[in-house]
Amino acid sequence: MTDFSPRLGLPYLQPSQAQKHVTVNESLAALDVHVQLVVQARDLATPPAAPNEGDGYLLPEGATGAWDGRAAAEIASWQDGAWTFRTPQAGWRAWCIADDTLLLYDGAGWASLFTADTDQGRLGIGTDTPAYTLDVGGLVASSGGSPGFYLVETDYAPDERIWRVTSGSGNFFVQTMNDAGTVAQQALVFTRSSTAVDSIRLLTEGTIALYIDSTQNVSVGHTSPSTRLHVNGPARVGQFAVGSLPDASVVGAGTIAYATDVVGGAQLVYSDGISWKTIRNGSDISE
Structure with a gap:
């Protein structure tokens, strides 16, 4: 038997030891400090x-x-x-x-x-x-197989992970999960090269809704924009009575709208930066 305990180094009483109270008091004093x-x-x-x-x-x-x-x-x-x-x-x-x-x-x-x-x-x-309110001096990671962290809505059980933010394969994801926390679906994806963001994808129901590439071209419904705005499907602009059209000089040249009561029938109109004109023949809508 050793003379001291292995963890706190408290002295043990020894056989035939005199002044046992000294050893006991020494141990109690050490416990009082370290416990x-x-x-x-x-x-x-x-x-x-x-x-x-x-x-x-x-x-x-x-x-x-x-x-x-x-x-x-x-x-x-x-x-x-x-x-x-x-x-x-x-x-x-x-x-x-x-x-x-x-x-x-x-x-x-x-x-x-x-x-x-x-x-x-x-x-x-x-x-x-x-x-x-919460300041973490370091990285936050999940306990699962991939890096990231979970945000849990308060009206769900603790194990029902609703939002997951994770980084993997060079991308940064925001994913939604089902109530049981077992099925993840991408909602927002940032694809990166080194520290730069190459593209941004917004998805609904697992399908691309909006895509922005590295040249700032934007596509709706697909991931291959060839112009500044590339829509995979019909595009619709706002409808206005002529008297309700915004100021052409404020919205700027190139703005398109649909005027419902232009002389000659409802049609697309555009701003030249000064006034609204019909796309049909370029005449001022006030004429």
Whole structure:
């Protein structure tokens, strides 16, 4: 049997040991510090002049005074008028009062798990200074087989994943999922080359609704636009009575509309930037 416990290094009572209460009290004092570990600060390099009994600190690099020569990340606690030191083990957690931060010792140093900004109601994960209601200092990934994250509507069960944002095969996707979270359907796709977006696709019912290519040509209903606007099907413009047409100089030259009460019968009209004219013969609709 060893003299100390393997995890906290607490001294064991030995056979025929005198002054057993000293060993027991030493173990209790260590437990009082390290169970539900709370420290005052984690960046104080000089010991405080008047610490309170039981105060603890996580030592930084280059500590001085009574902490001089101690290893960074050690736990210093003030007990019975003196500093005692403990080396943490991987997995230990500590609450830092100065930062309102829960810390985890990963075997090399103390890392922040999350930070609660109680004044602003903000939660930070992996950051000490959350700037938003939820501020994640790093990537967010799903627990599934592909990278991404899920947004769940509040009126569904937790396992019913409704929206999925994911990145794979050089593309960025927004996908919808069924109520059971088992079938995904693309809704919005950004195809990229390096850091540039080459095309944007908007889909409904799994079919292309709108497509924008790298030259900013736009197609409706297909993915091969050959002009600035390429519609796979009939196109319809707005209908106006002549008196309701917008100002031709405001909408600009080249604008098309359908006028319902032009002299000679309803027809397409266009703006030349000054007035509206009929496509049929180019005459001003006011003539």
